[in-house]
Amino acid sequence: MISKNQIKLIQSLKQKKFRNEYQLFVAEGIKTITELLASHFDLHQLYVTESCNIDANNKAIISETELKKISFLKTPNKALAVFKMPEILPIDHYGLIVALDDVRDPGNLGTIIRLCDWFGIRDLVCSSETVDCYNPKVVQATMGSITRVNITYTNLEQVFSENDSQVFGAFMDGKNVYQYNLPQKGVLVLGNEANGISRSIERLVTERISIPRFGSLQATESLNVATATAILLSEFKRNSIEK
Amino acid sequence: MISKNQIKLIQSLKQKKFRNEYQLFVAEGIKTITELLASHFDLHQLYVTESCNIDANNKAIISETELKKISFLKTPNKALAVFKMPEILPIDHYGLIVALDDVRDPGNLGTIIRLCDWFGIRDLVCSSETVDCYNPKVVQATMGSITRVNITYTNLEQVFSENDSQVFGAFMDGKNVYQYNLPQKGVLVLGNEANGISRSIERLVTERISIPRFGSLQATESLNVATATAILLSEFKRNSIEK
Numbered sequence: 001m002i003s004k005n006q007i008k009l010i011q012s013l014k015q016k017k018f019r020n021e022y023q024l025f026v027a028e029g030i031k032t033i034t035e036l037l038a039s040h041f042d043l044h045q046l047y048v049t050e051s052c053n054i055d056a057n058n059k060a061i062i063s064e065t066e067l068k069k070i071s072f073l074k075t076p077n078k079a080l081a082v083f084k085m086p087e088i089l090p091i092d093h094y095g096l097i098v099a100l101d102d103v104r105d106p107g108n109l110g111t112i113i114r115l116c117d118w119f120g121i122r123d124l125v126c127s128s129e130t131v132d133c134y135n136p137k138v139v140q141a142t143m144g145s146i147t148r149v150n151i152t153y154t155n156l157e158q159v160f161s162e163n164d165s166q167v168f169g170a171f172m173d174g175k176n177v178y179q180y181n182l183p184q185k186g187v188l189v190l191g192n193e194a195n196g197i198s199r200s201i202e203r204l205v206t207e208r209i210s211i212p213r214f215g216s217l218q219a220t221e222s223l224n225v226a227t228a229t230a231i232l233l234s235e236f237k238r239n240s241i242e243k
Numbered sequence: 244m245i246s247k248n249q250i251k252l253i254q255s256l257k258q259k260k261f262r263n264e265y266q267l268f269v270a271e272g273i274k275t276i277t278e279l280l281a282s283h284f285d286l287h288q289l290y291v292t293e294s295c296n297i298d299a300n301n302k303a304i305i306s307e308t309e310l311k312k313i314s315f316l317k318t319p320n321k322a323l324a325v326f327k328m329p330e331i332l333p334i335d336h337y338g339l340i341v342a343l344d345d346v347r348d349p350g351n352l353g354t355i356i357r358l359c360d361w362f363g364i365r366d367l368v369c370s371s372e373t374v375d376c377y378n379p380k381v382v383q384a385t386m387g388s389i390t391r392v393n394i395t396y397t398n399l400e401q402v403f404s405e406n407d408s409q410v411f412g413a414f415m416d417g418k419n420v421y422q423y424n425l426p427q428k429g430v431l432v433l434g435n436e437a438n439g440i441s442r443s444i445e446r447l448v449t450e451r452i453s454i455p456r457f458g459s460l461q462a463t464e465s466l467n468v469a470t471a472t473a474i475l476l477s478e479f480k481r482n483s484i485e486k
Contacts, residue, residue: 107350111467118466120457148458178481214363214480215391223361223473224354230470231477237457238421 002047002066010070010082016132023085025134028073030054033081035144044082052078072136085134089150091123093163094185096236099156101201102129102192103225109133110141111226112190117145119233124151125159125187127201156189160204163187169197169205170228177209177232182239188232190225245290245309253313253325259375266328268377271316273297276324278387287325295321315379328377332393334366336406337428339479342399344444345372345435346468352376353384354469355433360388362476367394368402368430370444399432403447406430412440412448413471420452420475425482431475433468 012018013026024044027033030052037043037056046059049067067076091097098121103109109131116124131138133151152159160167165186189205191197197205211223211231223231255261256269267287270276273295280286280299289302292310310319334340341364346352352374359367374381376394395402403410408429432448434440440448454466454474466474 111470114467115470117458118454118456143464178484211361211477212480212484213361215360221386224357227354227358227470227473230466230473234454234474234477237455241421241455 002060002062002070006045007070010080013082014072014136016135019085019132019134024082025085025139026072026136027081027083027139028071028079028136029077029140030079032140032142032144033079036081036083036147039144039147041086041147042084044084046079046081048079054079056081086147088152091125091150091152091159091162093165095122096184097121097123097125097159097163097187098229098233099125099127099159099187099189100130101127101156101189101197102195103190104129104131105193105225106131106135106137107141108193108224108226109135110138112229113138113142113149113151114145115226115230115233116149117142119237121233122150124149125156126151126153127156128153156201157204160187160201166206167204168207168209168232169202170232171196171205171208171210172222174208174210176212177235178212180207180209180235180239182236184236184240188229188236190229190232193225245303245305245313249288250313253323256325257315257379259378262328262375262377267325268328268382269315269379270324270326270382271314271322271379272320272383273322275383275385275387276322279324279326279390282387282390284329284390285327287327289322289324291322297322299324329390331395334368334393334395334402334405336408338365339427340364340366340368340402340406340430341472341476342368342370342402342430342432343373344370344399344432344440345438346433347372347374348436348468349374349378349380350384351436351467351469352378353381355472356381356385356392356394357388358469358473358476359392360385362480364476365393367392368399369394369396370399371396399444400447403430403444409449410447411450411452411475412445413475414439414448414451414453415465417451417453419455420478421455423450423452423478423482425479427479427483431472431479433472433475436468 019025027036043056046056047062049064167187169189262268270279286299289299290305292307410430412432
């Protein structure tokens with residue numbers, strides 16, 4: 001059973017405004033919910049259909065029809081959970097930090113969070129215009145990685161001013177990243193899907209890097225921001241091994 | 244104006260069966276259509292609304308309502324074009340070939356085609372179960388790169404048997420790719436999103452490679468196939484420069 005108020009609460013969590021007000025977000029899909037339950041994230045309420053065997057305190061059995069009513073997915077998947085947003089830890093300026101300047105696509109942010117997890121990046125810092133990491137599509141795309149990366153939404157300029165290491169920015173006309181001796185400490189900034197890194201952030205970039213293109217002259221104009229992040233993080237980490 | 248028969252033809256092109264029968268496919272969005280028109284691909288018919296200034300032979304002006312009727316997108320974008328499928332060239336076994344064993348997600352295939360274009364990969368070979376590259380979502384995601392990569396759907400085992408170089412396969416338990424001396428010639432195989440490389444193809448892999456994970460023990464289980472392709476192609480090409 002699910003009450004009208006609960007339905008109303010869940011539906012409100014589609015919007016960032018209410019997620020921030022209640023400090024709650026929605027996760028769907030058995031894999032994602034199981035990973036979140038096993039993490040330090042706190043469950044607010046779990047809703048499952050009878051055929052689903054996930055266990056937790058605060059669990060309510062609901063019908064398929066009720067799940068359809070509350071799910072954000074076209075094809076609801078046996079369970080929906082409401083979690084509390086975790087506490088954000090202070091940024092660790094002694095590691096490699098990934099900074100996103102206005103990344104808008106939920107799929108791209110989800111992939112980047114997964115990559116940060118894979119490559120052991122503790123801190124992902126996002127400009128306030130970057131898509132919210134508790135957007136249901138982002139939570140879904142991270143496959144649980146969201147529990148292992150400390151994500152801070154803030155003014156990037158301020159973070160850079162508190163960090164005394166190099167700021168690497170991905171630009172089309174940057175220096176070939178393969179020729180760099182990349183450090184284990186610093187900031188890597190990636191920009192917006194259409195416009196790249198904004199002017200105000202560009203001024204603070206100390207190292208302009210780029211991924212060389214090998215195709216013909218007529219080749220693709222740019223790499224997607226998530227694939228560029230994959231390649232650049234791989235380069236930073238490869239350099240850290242070889243030192 | 245658009246006739247009933249033309250509407251019927253376009254709608255049928257949502258399905259692979261009819262795309263193959265007519266050897267035609269649909270492209271939408273001004274950027275994609277412009278790139279395709281500038282390529283060696285042959286236009287069958289272009290449909291544009293009055294506000295759109297793309298020019299071509301075989302151009303018909305249609306109303307917004309007509310565009311809505313034929314578009315595959317939720318938000319149609321001023322133009323829709325039907326192109327002829329290009330001639331597929333014989334595979335060049337002297338370069339680095341990318342092979343996909345049952346990649347199912349259109350977004351992933353689109354990203355991989357873009358990556359092949361970026362890294363100058365001439366041949367992308369796909370198992371017959373791999374999502375069709377003329378699927379409208381794939382065409383959209385390639386941003387025009389589809390015109391610069393020779394994509395062959397065939398039996399992968401046969402391609403490998405005709406190729407006398409190493410076959411690299413991406414596996415979770417493979418050898419650290421950073422420690423490899425990667426050749427400029429060979430095959431790189433990537434597997435299905437959920438199941439990886441199939442048993443029959445695994446038998447033909449001569450080098451099992453993997454991207455090292457740097458995160459905590461509890462970290463993400465695997466990288467998405469498109470991000471893994473990005474990192475591995477970057478490694479192959481970096482090795483080719485450094486030789």
